[in-house]
Amino acid sequence: MPDDTSSPAAEGSEWGSPPRIVEAGHVGQVDNTQVPRFAGPPTFAQLPRIDEVDHADLAVVGVPFDAGVSYRPGARFGPAHIRASSRLLRPYNPAMHISPFAAQQVVDAGDIAANPFSLHEAVAQVERSARALLERTPRLLVLGGDHTVALPMLRALASGEPVAVVHFDAHLDTWDTYFGAAYTHGTPFRRASEEGLLDTSACVHVGTRGPLYGARDLVDDRELGFAMVPATEIDALGASGVVERIRARVGDRPVYLSIDIDVLDPAFAPGTGTPEAGGMTSRELLAVLRGLAGLDIVGADIVEVAPAYDHAEITGIAAAHTAYELLSAMAPAPREQS
Numbered sequence: 001m002p003d004d005t006s007s008p009a010a011e012g013s014e015w016g017s018p019p020r021i022v023e024a025g026h027v028g029q030v031d032n033t034q035v036p037r038f039a040g041p042p043t044f045a046q047l048p049r050i051d052e053v054d055h056a057d058l059a060v061v062g063v064p065f066d067a068g069v070s071y072r073p074g075a076r077f078g079p080a081h082i083r084a085s086s087r088l089l090r091p092y093n094p095a096m097h098i099s100p101f102a103a104q105q106v107v108d109a110g111d112i113a114a115n116p117f118s119l120h121e122a123v124a125q126v127e128r129s130a131r132a133l134l135e136r137t138p139r140l141l142v143l144g145g146d147h148t149v150a151l152p153m154l155r156a157l158a159s160g161e162p163v164a165v166v167h168f169d170a171h172l173d174t175w176d177t178y179f180g181a182a183y184t185h186g187t188p189f190r191r192a193s194e195e196g197l198l199d200t201s202a203c204v205h206v207g208t209r210g211p212l213y214g215a216r217d218l219v220d221d222r223e224l225g226f227a228m229v230p231a232t233e234i235d236a237l238g239a240s241g242v243v244e245r246i247r248a249r250v251g252d253r254p255v256y257l258s259i260d261i262d263v264l265d266p267a268f269a270p271g272t273g274t275p276e277a278g279g280m281t282s283r284e285l286l287a288v289l290r291g292l293a294g295l296d297i298v299g300a301d302i303v304e305v306a307p308a309y310d311h312a313e314i315t316g317i318a319a320a321h322t323a324y325e326l327l328s329a330m331a332p333a334p335r336e337q338s
Helices: 075-085 119-134 147-157 188-194 216-223 231-250 282-290 314-330
Strands: 020-023 026-030 058-063 106-111 140-144 164-168 203-206 226-229 254-260 296-303
Touching (some): 058 075, 058 119, 058 314, 119 147, 140 147, 140 314, 147 188, 147 254, 147 296, 164 231, 216 226, 226 231, 231 282, 282 314
Parallel strands (some): 140 296, 164 254, 203 226, 254 296
């Protein structure tokens, strides 16, 4: 008979805290040489929760909200899907010569609860919650949710000074209204520009493509402060050419990266609400994000992952790796040299 006075947690069994990788004073992922990936905690990349560490340099936070969509619903389940798809992420990023979780304290801050029946209340809730989180950590990486959430995030981040936005998306998201509604996933950057949140000399769309309502859409978009690298130019430019265009536009300004997963071709991201043919490959997107390391990235989002339309976690894995490259690009220098 075992000793009844012994505790499974004290013995380090599955009831105790999982062993974690600690490097450079930062608490990182669960050690998957000791705990199988499928058995670890359901946080992003099995990182610690924000309440498990004494400080955070960057927090990953979910916004499970999709009341702003105009076509397929389901992005409210995106944060959980991306987290589940992030279990295979490992500590060292060889493409960027960096261990992003050793270079900074990254945590999972859980989800921001947003009213699913009132879009206006949801937007206000996301803004309030983001402001509160920014009192605990200087930067946020948001897992959406639909693209509506970019507006309250920009309100929270750009209240002091306007920011440049680098917007990866098949669509402009600078339309005025849908069915008379001013706040939807297709309007956040028009509202942000109107509210003075954007540095209109430094914003750029990347990967836009597909039919528009009319030529006026492009005129309005330019007037709102956006340049463009359309998907039709990416083959000729290559990833390095796209990076050069972005860096020339942004310069040294504070920048917010907003990534709609539908910037990827549906072959690489079928699980999204408004797919358009002719998009970027996942390899191209990740290469471009790596090229943005060193920019003053103040925050980022990955939105429009709708798992009901995904299969074999294709979209979730693409989104998880997109988040990983963002965290690597946002990590402070210096990086390891190979």
